[in-house]
Amino acid sequence: MSALEAVRRRQSWSKVTPEAPTREQLLPLIAAAGRVADHSSLRPWRLIELRGEDRERLGSAIAEATGDSSPSSKPLRASLLIAVVASYRRSDKVPRWEQEAVASGVAHVLSLLLDEAGWGVIWRTGGYTRTAAVARTHGLGPDEELLGWLYVGGKPGKEPGRRSPVDAEAVLSRMPAERADDDDGPAQDPGRPDACGKKAKKKAKKRAKKAARKAEKRAEKRKKAEKAERRLRQAEKRS
Template sequence: MSALEAVSRRQSWSKVTPEAPTREQLLPLIAAAGRVADHSSLRPWRLIELRGEDRERLGAAIAEETGDSSPSTKPLRASLLIAVVASYRRSDKVPRWEQEAVASGVAHVLSLLLDEAGWGVIWRTGGYTRTPAVARAHGLGPDEELLGWLYVGGKPGKEPGRRRALDADAVLSRMPVRSTPEEATTSPDSRTPETRAKTGECASKKARKKAKKKAKKAAKKAREKAAKQQRRLRKAAKKD
């Protein structure tokens, strides 16, 4: 399966079965996720695996922050939770926001790798992610922040609802042509067709329609191939 196919079929699984990958199965995926772009190779992140009673302690910490009398059952929705921690490093070149982006990138790539390996994943957050009690439960240092948890488990038979296909053409634009201060405040969409034509942005309606149709066809083909792969995986799992 290509990277494009894996990304195209990725979905968030809000409900998962009790099965979960072992630590040995996780390690190579984490090593691969760590290949994300990382300015100055600071590696400003770390992961914490929560299993068994770890999840109950997290539930108690959440209850402490929310004022509930009993531990939260939210951490029990999956057998494995992977806490994503931004572990900031001192750097004159790499600002704090960029280091957090690296940690987020690791979480996203890891979720893709887990999905491609056949596991159901959803990234959960909440207002209590950066509260004192939850930070203490995870043993976070003064220069660390929790970005949430990847809930990991087996994929149930029922597929989650599919997200609407993205119109890539609507979110990809060219840099605006600006020659005066007044033009600097003009949005790209408000420029004249003549100006846009100079940058090669004007395409005929027919060409745009054809490209959109081709993209939909490719997306459908990728979904069908992904569904076929899932059926093969489930069939193989039953044999095992």
Template sequence: MADHSALDAVLRRRSHSSVTADAPTHEELLPLVAAAATVADHSALRPWRLIELRGAARERLGAAFVEASGLEGKDAEKLAAKPLRASLLIAVVARTVPSFKVPAWEQEAVASGVAHTLSLLLDDAGWGVMWRTGGHTRAAAVHRMHGLGDDEHLLGWLYVGGRIPDKEKPRKPIDAEPLISVLD
């Protein structure tokens, strides 16, 4: 990882809609997942898990997309190919843990925090990442394909691969003033 501040890493992060076939190994992911697991987590419930999809698992996901959509022909082929855009997909799963102190929305926020932190860590390690979501995250066929339990649902997938330098674009500065207010 580069020698810079967290602020630098956050400001430098971009979504990479196109990536090369390179991807981090399972072993390379482990320290990044361990770091992402340090997000604020009321009662340390760990209301999330991650699923790596590589190779044929991505093809099965594409088939589940098609099953969920009911599309046929060329439209089905195009939809089935979407998970093949990166050689590594990381499914982000939120799971609700029974708790009288931590409501379900807060547990989902933790899972979202893990996903975002992991995307920052992957970006900082030099990988291209894009968090993809959509209606298929709640489809029964996609749920089955991932082997999710009744207390689990998908928040989306991190598509991970090598960066394509020609596609790097500078981010427009964000004016924070209208995004924060002060109570007196």
């Protein structure tokens, strides 16, 4: 199967069966996922596998973070949870947001590889993801943040609902055309002539009217200057 076919077939599985890949099965997939683009090769990420009682401890941490009296059952929805951690490195060239993007890329690629290997995967988060209680349970350091968990299990017989296809034409555009210094409106995309629609036409009309008013004012000034010059000449002749 090509990479294009694998990506087209990938989908999130909100419900999975109790089966899960072993640690030995995970290792080569993680090694491959780590090949994502990584500025300066900082590897600002790490993964934590949660199995068995680990999931119950996470449920207790979620309850602490949300103020609930009983542990959350959400971590029990899959036999294997893979926590995705952004582990920031000191760098003058690579900002934190770029390092977090690398960690996110690893998670996405890993979910794709797991799906291709026959496992059902969904990336889950929540308002409690970056709380102190949850961070403490995962053993996170001061320069680490949790990006969520990959819930991994067997694919049930029933396929999940399909996502609507992406309209590539709607999201791929060209660089905006260069604008003049006195142009207050947005430049129109040469690759999408109708991108701005009615709003663009209204703005164009406003700019045209503004330019016309400026031209009229300049013309009036020239007329006044010419009239004043004629009066001055007449006065000089009389004198």
